[in-house]
Amino acid sequence: MNDLLEQVRQGQIRAIARLITRVENSPAAAEQAIQALYPHTGKAHVVGVTGSPGAGKSTVVNALVKTLRQQDVRVGIIAVDPTSPFTGGALLGDRVRMRDLSGDPGVYIRSMASRGSLGGLARATASVIKILDAAGFDYVLVETVGAGQAEVDIANAAHTTIVIEAPGMGDEIQSIKAGILEIADILVVNKADRPGADRTVRSLKMMLHLGPVGGTRQSGRISSPPTASQNGAAWNIPVLETVATEEKGMAALAEALGQHMAHLRQSGDWVKREKERSWREVEMLLQERFMAQFQASVPPELRDSLLTAVAERKVDPYTAVHQLLEKSESKRKG
């Protein structure tokens, strides 16, 4: 493992690819890898790309990365597609739209199956971001599954979240329901060559203006009430038009990305976001650990008989929890 980690830090593609597979397949390997790599992370600008299926996420990533590569930056891409809940298999097809990036040694593309996670990312995605960060990629772009619902996980994992819409893919109510305004740092109306793009831009701008945050996304996220940034500077969410298939609008998008980065640094939001992200990550690991401890401390027969009793309406779920916790605690003390 140590040799592999060293090679990853040197940016060797084969080592990166292998380590990602291990981390995807084994929580124990993930723990070992992240413990070793964490001190070398924190440099990459992590960019989430989300939006409805077919809105053009992969095509935008392809064109945007070509633009970013005109500067001397290396880019890692993680493209998540859904795992079939019926067979456990997955068809990972985002590379099809990213063929212009092949042959570029400064770009690494990795397809990932969601493996049952529901938030638009896979369970291991956060670890894979750190691997690419530690491997020296300046940007890590993450394309989410794109379920069309608020993919809050990506907003928590990324510094900048780009939400991609396309004309005629739904009305305002759907955008509001999907919660995209709450997670977007940059809104993109792709397929601007199609009729209705102007209307989509106008209605998005109007919603941003009318929304509770007044067209600015606060770092406080959805759970906490909006607060002004430390120096009072707010970020005005830009609404940009692109035609990704013709690589139109990419310079403006790259510029908005740079401006958002600068904003995060100047306003102090960078530190805030990192702290929030860290808390969510620790919280998730704690939950997993507590659950594992709990499961190990309660005999499966007891759990089984209690569940049967709940199903038969003989015991209510709250009482079942009390009994399970009591059992678990006495086991751990004894």
Add this chain to the structure above:
Amino acid sequence: MDQAKPRILIAKPGLDGHDRGAKVVARALRDAGMEVIYTGLRQTPEMVVEAALQEDADAIGLSILSGAHMPLVQRIVDLLAANQMTDVPLFLGGIIPNEDVPVLKEWGVTGIFGPGASMDEIIAFIWDAVGGAPAGDVA
């Protein structure tokens, strides 16, 4: 909790213009519980090997109908060797003349599937090539 899933790269090298067959195979492998990385049409040998490397593919499946399988496969095999990836099983679908088969096998193409091959046959071959189907699986 550990869960390894075979990662299979399906590519369509060469210039012939449709990828229906490759898509059918990709879908069948997904339905058999594998993770299939689908790369689309008109892949050069360089693109195929680069994708296999980046994706850490456990096997590579090529669909070639153009008749250009010999030069394409030869180049892919050379590139795999140059990248120390000769351990990645290679399988091929298409219309392959009988006289080419021994040469392809000699180059290390372990599975060759003509138009008459059944999907079950292909799936069984891949499970075998990547070290066996998971216990309890009926694929």
